[in-house]
Amino acid sequence: MADLDTLYAHIEEHAADYVEKLREVVAIPSVSSDATLRPKVHEMGLWLQAELERLGAETKLHYPGTHVMDGEELELPPIVLGTYGTDESKKTVLVYGHYDVQPASLSDGWTSDPFTLTELDNGRMVGRGSTDDKGPVLGWLWVVEAHQQLGIDLPVNLKFCFEGMEENGSEGLDEMIVAEADGYFANVDAVCISDNYWLGTSKPCITFGLRGVSAFALTVTGPGWDLHSGVYGGTLHEPMTDLIHLMGTLVKPNGEILIPGIMDNVADLTEEEEALYDVLDFDVSELEAAAGAQTLIHDDKKQTIMHRWRYPSLSLHGIEGAFSGQGVKTVIPAKVMGKFSIRTVPNQTPDEIAEKVKAHLEAEFEKLGSKNTMHVEALHGGKCWVGDLNHPNFKAGTRATEKVYGVTPDFTREGGSIPVTLTFQDALGKSVLLLPMGRADDGAHSINEKLDKSNYLNGIKLLATYLHELAAETDL
Amino acid sequence: MADLDTLYAHIEEHAADYVEKLREVVAIPSVSSDATLRPKVHEMGLWLQAELERLGAETKLHYPGTHVMDGEELELPPIVLGTYGTDESKKTVLVYGHYDVQPASLSDGWTSDPFTLTELDNGRMVGRGSTDDKGPVLGWLWVVEAHQQLGIDLPVNLKFCFEGMEENGSEGLDEMIVAEADGYFANVDAVCISDNYWLGTSKPCITFGLRGVSAFALTVTGPGWDLHSGVYGGTLHEPMTDLIHLMGTLVKPNGEILIPGIMDNVADLTEEEEALYDVLDFDVSELEAAAGAQTLIHDDKKQTIMHRWRYPSLSLHGIEGAFSGQGVKTVIPAKVMGKFSIRTVPNQTPDEIAEKVKAHLEAEFEKLGSKNTMHVEALHGGKCWVGDLNHPNFKAGTRATEKVYGVTPDFTREGGSIPVTLTFQDALGKSVLLLPMGRADDGAHSINEKLDKSNYLNGIKLLATYLHELAAETDL
Numbered sequence: 001m002a003d004l005d006t007l008y009a010h011i012e013e014h015a016a017d018y019v020e021k022l023r024e025v026v027a028i029p030s031v032s033s034d035a036t037l038r039p040k041v042h043e044m045g046l047w048l049q050a051e052l053e054r055l056g057a058e059t060k061l062h063y064p065g066t067h068v069m070d071g072e073e074l075e076l077p078p079i080v081l082g083t084y085g086t087d088e089s090k091k092t093v094l095v096y097g098h099y100d101v102q103p104a105s106l107s108d109g110w111t112s113d114p115f116t117l118t119e120l121d122n123g124r125m126v127g128r129g130s131t132d133d134k135g136p137v138l139g140w141l142w143v144v145e146a147h148q149q150l151g152i153d154l155p156v157n158l159k160f161c162f163e164g165m166e167e168n169g170s171e172g173l174d175e176m177i178v179a180e181a182d183g184y185f186a187n188v189d190a191v192c193i194s195d196n197y198w199l200g201t202s203k204p205c206i207t208f209g210l211r212g213v214s215a216f217a218l219t220v221t222g223p224g225w226d227l228h229s230g231v232y233g234g235t236l237h238e239p240m241t242d243l244i245h246l247m248g249t250l251v252k253p254n255g256e257i258l259i260p261g262i263m264d265n266v267a268d269l270t271e272e273e274e275a276l277y278d279v280l281d282f283d284v285s286e287l288e289a290a291a292g293a294q295t296l297i298h299d300d301k302k303q304t305i306m307h308r309w310r311y312p313s314l315s316l317h318g319i320e321g322a323f324s325g326q327g328v329k330t331v332i333p334a335k336v337m338g339k340f341s342i343r344t345v346p347n348q349t350p351d352e353i354a355e356k357v358k359a360h361l362e363a364e365f366e367k368l369g370s371k372n373t374m375h376v377e378a379l380h381g382g383k384c385w386v387g388d389l390n391h392p393n394f395k396a397g398t399r400a401t402e403k404v405y406g407v408t409p410d411f412t413r414e415g416g417s418i419p420v421t422l423t424f425q426d427a428l429g430k431s432v433l434l435l436p437m438g439r440a441d442d443g444a445h446s447i448n449e450k451l452d453k454s455n456y457l458n459g460i461k462l463l464a465t466y467l468h469e470l471a472a473e474t475d476l
Numbered sequence: 477m478a479d480l481d482t483l484y485a486h487i488e489e490h491a492a493d494y495v496e497k498l499r500e501v502v503a504i505p506s507v508s509s510d511a512t513l514r515p516k517v518h519e520m521g522l523w524l525q526a527e528l529e530r531l532g533a534e535t536k537l538h539y540p541g542t543h544v545m546d547g548e549e550l551e552l553p554p555i556v557l558g559t560y561g562t563d564e565s566k567k568t569v570l571v572y573g574h575y576d577v578q579p580a581s582l583s584d585g586w587t588s589d590p591f592t593l594t595e596l597d598n599g600r601m602v603g604r605g606s607t608d609d610k611g612p613v614l615g616w617l618w619v620v621e622a623h624q625q626l627g628i629d630l631p632v633n634l635k636f637c638f639e640g641m642e643e644n645g646s647e648g649l650d651e652m653i654v655a656e657a658d659g660y661f662a663n664v665d666a667v668c669i670s671d672n673y674w675l676g677t678s679k680p681c682i683t684f685g686l687r688g689v690s691a692f693a694l695t696v697t698g699p700g701w702d703l704h705s706g707v708y709g710g711t712l713h714e715p716m717t718d719l720i721h722l723m724g725t726l727v728k729p730n731g732e733i734l735i736p737g738i739m740d741n742v743a744d745l746t747e748e749e750e751a752l753y754d755v756l757d758f759d760v761s762e763l764e765a766a767a768g769a770q771t772l773i774h775d776d777k778k779q780t781i782m783h784r785w786r787y788p789s790l791s792l793h794g795i796e797g798a799f800s801g802q803g804v805k806t807v808i809p810a811k812v813m814g815k816f817s818i819r820t821v822p823n824q825t826p827d828e829i830a831e832k833v834k835a836h837l838e839a840e841f842e843k844l845g846s847k848n849t850m851h852v853e854a855l856h857g858g859k860c861w862v863g864d865l866n867h868p869n870f871k872a873g874t875r876a877t878e879k880v881y882g883v884t885p886d887f888t889r890e891g892g893s894i895p896v897t898l899t900f901q902d903a904l905g906k907s908v909l910l911l912p913m914g915r916a917d918d919g920a921h922s923i924n925e926k927l928d929k930s931n932y933l934n935g936i937k938l939l940a941t942y943l944h945e946l947a948a949e950t951d952l
């Protein structure tokens with residue numbers, strides 16, 4: 001294996017350059033959900049292409065077409081593809097990241113302009129996209145650059161896949177991956193994504209699991225149009241009353257899901273899994289701080305984490321078609337749609353969940369004795385994902401973390417989903433490793449998003465080391 | 477009493493003039509809830525002032541000031557006040573109406589331009605404001621004009637009060653009435669409002685009761701900000717879950733209100749009252765047609781009408797702060813506000829209702845065992861109103877109806893509120909009669925609003941006859 005210490009020293013020496021480049025890209029407000037900023041998303045994509053070309057990668061822009069947003073037809077930003085190295089004796093690693101960001105404005109409460117990278121005394125670099133996901137995306141570039149500058153051979157071939165619509169539904173991405181599975185991505189041996197976060201603020205982690213999500217729309221329809229509650233109140237079955245009763249049969253205030261059979265396929269807790277929770281760098285007070293409230297259901301850390309990662313949860317998101325403005329409007333809404341979703345875990349499947357939800361709601365609606373009509377629609381079902389910690393890809397990530405940070409990483413899951421993880425795994429049939437750069441308190445989608453400078457630099461070292469460790473794996 | 481037949485014949489002869497004038501005012505789109513049309517509301521107020529002046533009334537414009545709508549500060553339209561006759565030997569009748577209208581546009585589904593009065597073969601005059609409330613307001617003017625043209629002495633003094641904000645909260649009206657109770661309105665003996673509708677389509681009615689309304693906002697607060705359901709789902713008490721459970725404890729799908737003690741003060745049904753329901757011109761199929769659904773709770777006419785008029789009802793209007801858009805957003809809303817209101821009846825009071833609602837919700841929230849916080853706010857409480865059918869004002873309205881239509885009117889209530897009714901009664905201490913001109917199917921706030929030409933003409937006769945009958949009352 002190459003001299004990693006030389007590599008690490010080089011990275012530390014070039015810290016100022018890396019920060020300048022991050023400043024440059026944070027200044028491009030590539031907000032994918034803002035139609036007026038769509039040109040900036042394109043600009044950011046081209047910036048990345050140019051950098052990849054400068055580093056000697058062969059690049060290709062995949063334009064997925066157009067989509068309609070806020071009534072406007074917009075050109076989707078390009079998926080930036082790159083190939084660096086085609087040495088058949090080397091393994092090929094596909095790295096994914098996204099160059100679009102969440103919206104941000106000073107008026108949301110930022111303490112500095114969100115699109116001006118602002119370095120604080122405590123080492124924080126504040127700016128939209130710093131940690132999600134421009135910092136990690138740039139990290140991959142500096143790994144290549146550092147090897148070139150030091151004359152160290154990069155021990156793997158790289159495939160890059162950087163998209164510009166991650167914060168806005170990743171439109172066109174899945175189709176492209178599936179279409180290129182045997183094409184552009186044919187020789188990929190392993191996948192690595194750096195787009196999530198440590199569990200806490202001091203200990204790095206390797207992420208091996210994500211919950212799935214099954215979303216539903218529950219519609220109750222009655223009158224032909226909205227009615228005045230003065231004129232009709234008391235005379236007819238009101239859709240809102242039915243809907244509220246139905247939504248109340250889904251979940252208890254303590255989080256218990258009331259749908260019969262919903263827990264049937266939840267994987268049993270093994271001793272091996274249970275042991276992972278004990279060592280985690282996590283305190284419930286951090287979760288409370290991040291949520292801005294002391295309203296946790298469970299008192300202890302282990303139960304809290306397990307209900308975030310390995311048990312399903314059901315959230316009621318809202319109601320479409322009812323009055324949602326300020327004040328009060330004495331309306332009887334004619335048609336109301338309750339929106340809720342279930343975070344799913346192994347070994348639940350979207351089909352199974354949808355069936356149980358429908359059966360339950362139909363039975364409950366029957367009990368109401370209402371003359372209204374009810375309809376349940378499964379909106380989308382993303383499967384849960386669990387990676388194999390014993391796979392060489394994870395072993396490489398683990399050893400890389402140990403080398404850079406000197407500790408065994410936490411082995412974590414996430415409560416949310418990163419759909420592309422499963423797409424890569426299913427389409428390419430390869431292991432996908434989630435290898436985060438930032439910390440739990442980076443505030444990815446919040447105000448004052450930041451990336452600690454130490455996480456940035458150690459993150460670059462981590463990505464580099466991971467590639468060397470992976471190259472050294474004989475079982476891949 | 478003057479020769480009513482001469483008066484009736486004159487009114488029939490001048491039908492074309494009255495229709496032309498209605499066409500003229502329908503063409504002024506005085507939509508009070510549309511900022512861009514506010515100048516048209518002012519124009520309509522000045523049109524009325526000019527007509528009153530032409531008829532010899534002394535007029536006065538009361539400008540209530542400004543209000544903010546859609547972020548714009550707008551001048552409120554004038555309340556047009558008029559005095560016609562100051563003969564101390566005559567009684568003084570105050571008539572109220574409104575000259576603003578609901579929004580309307582062809583794209584809503586109108587079969588003709590809403591601001592062009594369109595006469596159909598079946599006698600319908602279609603146009604926004606035709607029945608609500610420009611037709612009735614003009615009716616009062618033609619009563620005065622007809623007397624002048626015929627040289628018949630108007631048997632009462634009149635006070636006019638026409639507002640331009642009825643469809644948008646009647647801002648400034650109550651304050652003015654209270655302030656002028658012992659001033660401009662000091663000598664008023666009785667009040668008449670023509671701004672509601674027959675119960676059905678063939679039999680006239682006198683309206684003597686209105687339900688009140690008590691509106692509430694039920695707030696549940698948890699996290700400091702909206703959270704991602706993937707990250708937090710299962711770990712903390714979600715405000716939406718609590719709120720949905722609480723809203724579910726308010727009312728059953730069959731309309732039964734579940735708040736303890738809520739029915740305690742509902743007036744007993746007397747034989748005298750019960751007899752009124754038997755003769756009503758009403759069929760549940762009309763209500764079904766108007767609601768666009770066959771979802772009535774009660775099968776028979778009497779129960780349906782009683783639950784519309786004389787029993788309270790509770791409607792759940794919606795939720796503020798939750799996701800209300802299309803599709804799904806996997807959010808855990810941090811603070812959600814359920815909006816609901818109770819239509820109240822004699823002898824319920826807003827204070828009593830508010831107390832019972834709060835006590836109930838506090839008890840139910842306690843049962844949830846949630847760490848979130850709950851707050852119940854009584855938004856506004858309009859009292860219910862019941863007039864005395866034996867009062868000379870009502871007797872005069874009844875006899876007038878019998879003379880014009882040849883039938884005893886239905887004695888009806890309304891499920892909704894007309895707040896100014898109670899303001900006049902309380903501020904002036906005088907009887908208020910609701911004497912409708914139009915029919916149940918006029919579609920006041922809907923597309924293709926219409927006034928039947930026969931209702932317009934008979935309505936003018938009715939208002940005229942009412943004034944004569946009232947003048948003949950010795951007990952007033």
Ligand SMILES: [Zn+2]
Nearest residue numbers: 132133166195
């Ligand atoms: Zn991201």
Ligand SMILES: [Zn+2]
Nearest residue numbers: 132167444445
């Ligand atoms: Zn993100």
Ligand SMILES: [Zn+2]
Nearest residue numbers: 608609642671
């Ligand atoms: Zn009206």
Ligand SMILES: [Zn+2]
Nearest residue numbers: 608643920921
């Ligand atoms: Zn109206």
